Amino acid sequence: MTQLARLRGLQTEAALPAEAAILHVDMDAFFVSVELLERPELRGKPVVVGGRPDARGVVSAASYEARKFGIHSALPLRTAARLCPHAVFLDGDHAKYEQWSDRVAAILAKFSPVVEMASIDEAYLDLAGTQRLHGPPLAAAHKLLSEITRTTHLPCSGGLAATRLVAKVASDQAKPRGLLWVPAGSEERFLAPLPVRKIPGIGEVTERALRALGLETVAQLAALPQEKLEKVFGQWGTALHRKARGGDAYEFVIDAEPKSISQNHTFGEDTGDAQALEGMLSHLSQKACKRLREAGLDARTLTLTIRYAGFETHTRSRTLPAAACLDADIFRVFLELFRANWDRRRKIRLLGVSLSGLEHGAQQLSLLDPERQEKLEKLTRAADRLRDRFGFGSVRFGGSLPRDGS
Numbered sequence: 001m002t003q004l005a006r007l008r009g010l011q012t013e014a015a016l017p018a019e020a021a022i023l024h025v026d027m028d029a030f031f032v033s034v035e036l037l038e039r040p041e042l043r044g045k046p047v048v049v050g051g052r053p054d055a056r057g058v059v060s061a062a063s064y065e066a067r068k069f070g071i072h073s074a075l076p077l078r079t080a081a082r083l084c085p086h087a088v089f090l091d092g093d094h095a096k097y098e099q100w101s102d103r104v105a106a107i108l109a110k111f112s113p114v115v116e117m118a119s120i121d122e123a124y125l126d127l128a129g130t131q132r133l134h135g136p137p138l139a140a141a142h143k144l145l146s147e148i149t150r151t152t153h154l155p156c157s158g159g160l161a162a163t164r165l166v167a168k169v170a171s172d173q174a175k176p177r178g179l180l181w182v183p184a185g186s187e188e189r190f191l192a193p194l195p196v197r198k199i200p201g202i203g204e205v206t207e208r209a210l211r212a213l214g215l216e217t218v219a220q221l222a223a224l225p226q227e228k229l230e231k232v233f234g235q236w237g238t239a240l241h242r243k244a245r246g247g248d249a250y251e252f253v254i255d256a257e258p259k260s261i262s263q264n265h266t267f268g269e270d271t272g273d274a275q276a277l278e279g280m281l282s283h284l285s286q287k288a289c290k291r292l293r294e295a296g297l298d299a300r301t302l303t304l305t306i307r308y309a310g311f312e313t314h315t316r317s318r319t320l321p322a323a324a325c326l327d328a329d330i331f332r333v334f335l336e337l338f339r340a341n342w343d344r345r346r347k348i349r350l351l352g353v354s355l356s357g358l359e360h361g362a363q364q365l366s367l368l369d370p371e372r373q374e375k376l377e378k379l380t381r382a383a384d385r386l387r388d389r390f391g392f393g394s395v396r397f398g399g400s401l402p403r404d405g406s
Contacts (some may be wrong), residue, residue, distance in 0.1 A: 019186040020160060021137040024167035025145070026103065028155040028176045030121035031061035034100050035090055037153060046071070046087040053081030053089045054109040060092050064176060086185045097121075102205035103152055111144045122162055122171075145179055163248035166190065168200055187246025199243050206240075218244050220397070261299070263288045264352030270309040272347045281338055284353045292355055298323035300319040300357030301328060304337040307350035316341045330355070330383050 022296050027033065030294040031049040048065035051057040055077050062080070069084035080087065101120045108115045111134055112128035123146075127137040134140035141160045159170025162184040169191065174180035182190045191199070196218055197207050213232070215221050218275040222244035229237030242248075251383055263284040271277065292299055316337045324330055334353055342348070351404045 005187070012377075020162045020181065021126060022161055022163075022164055022167045022398070023125045023127055023137070023144070024142045024159045024164065025104075025108065025123050025125065025148070026157050026168075026171045027121040027177070028157055029063055030100075030154070030272065031092060031097055032063045033154045034097055036063075042088055046084050048080050048084075048087050048089045050091065051077050051091055053077055053087075055236065060151050061382050096358035098269075100152065100154065104148055104154070104156075107144070107148055107151060111140060124167065127160075141179055142183075149177075156300070157200055160188065161246075163246055164189065165200055165243060165248045166246045169194070172198065188222060188244075191244065191246055192217065193351060194218050196221050199240075200351060201239070201243065206233075206236075224297055249280070258356050259290050260356040261288050261295075261358075262349055262352060263291075263353040264305065266350045267348065270349050272344065274344075277342075277348060277351065278338065280351055281334055281353070282331055283287050285334050285349060286327050286343040288355050289325060289327045289330055292358075295358075297358045298325045298332070299355035300324075302333050302337070302343070303354040303356065304334055304353035305336070305350070305354070306342060306348060307352075308343070308346045309349050311349070313350075314341065323357070 007227075018315070027209060032047050035047065037050060044065065045063070045067050046069060047063040048071060049062070050060040057077050059071060059073050059075045059077060061073060066080075066084055066087050069087070071080045071083055071087070077089070080104070081089070097120060105117060105123070108123055108125060112125040113126055116124045122300055127134070127140050130140060131137075134143060137160055141158050145156055145191065148154065157171050157174045157177060158179045159167040159182070160165040160172055160179070161172060161182040166182050166187045170180040170182050173194075194208050194217065196202055196215060200222075201216060202210075210221065211218070213224070221240065224241075226238065226241040227254055229238070229241050233240060254339070258275050263282055265284060267280075299320075300323040301317055301319045303315055305313065305315050307313040316332055318337060320333065338351075350399055
C-alpha cells in the first residue's frame, strides 16, 4: 500500500454499510503531476502551471510545495511570482492533460458502469453492486486508487461515502494520496468540525454572510433552524440546511442514454491555419466517435460549429442516409461541411462537432466496398482497445497528427 499515504476507517467487510458506495476520485495537483512525469527533476520544488510569471493570466495548478506560499488556482500569475519568486512556472498543455484524463477514465470504467467525470481531474463512481467483481466498496476504492497510481504514476485521492457531497469533502480531507471512508450514518459527525467553506457550493460571498451570523463551522451551520437560513438566503438556505447534514439533492441517472455527443476545442490564439484546423477537426471527430461506440450507438445527424474571433458562431448540419459510427465516414462529412462553410478571410476561435439522431444497432453507412469496410471496422476496434489501455492520444489517425509529427 505504498501509493496511499493514508487509508482511514478500514473495517471488515461485514462492518461496511452497503449504502456507503459513492466514491469521489480526485487527481492530486493534476496538471502539475502530469508535468512532473516529464520533468522528474522538479519534484519537491514549488511548481506553478499556467504561464510565465510576468504574464497576465492566472494559475491553473500549483504543487503542494507552492501552495505553502499561498499560491492556488485562479490566483494571478504575477501575484504568485511575488509570493514565491523561486517557483518554477510552466505553460499549460491542455491537450496533454486531456490524454492523461482519458487514461484515468478508462481505469474508472473498469470498476463501475456508473461513472461521471465531474471535470478533467475528478470523477464520481457508484460502487453499489460491484462487490462480486471488486469486493466491498472500501476494498474496491483502495484497489482503484492503487491501480491509477500504478498504471499512470499519477497521485490521486478518494472519498467514499453515502452521498456525493460527503464523498467529495472526504477526498479533499484525504489529500494528498489518501483514501477516507465516511460510514453511512456518520455524515454529520464527520462534517461538524470543518469550516463552512469546506462544503461544496459555499464560496467567499456565502462564507462572509455566514460569518456575519456567527457561523464558522459546519456544526454551527447545522444547528441553525432551517427557517432562519431560508429567511436570510431564500432557497439557498434550504440547500445549506441539507448540505450541513451531508444531504445530497443529486442522484446518478442510471440507464440514461445521451441525446447527443459533442466535442469542441477553443484555440489558445485565433487561427486561420487550414492544416491545424482540419487536424483539430479530425481529432474532435475521433473523440466523439469513440464515445459513440462506447455507448453502443450510431449517429445520423452531424453538426459542425465554427466560432470566429469576436464570438460570432455558425452551425451547419447534415443528416446521413444511414447512421454511422466509424471515424472515417463521420470525419469525411465534417470535413466537407467545414470546407464548404469556413470563411477563410476570418480566423477561428473554436471548432466543435456534435453527433445526434442516435440509434441502436443501425445499419452502418458504408462508402467503401465490403472488404475494405470490414478492414476499417477491425482497425477501429483495435484502435479503441489501445486507447482504452494507453489513453486516447496513443492512437491518432493521419488527419489529426501535428504537422511536426510530435
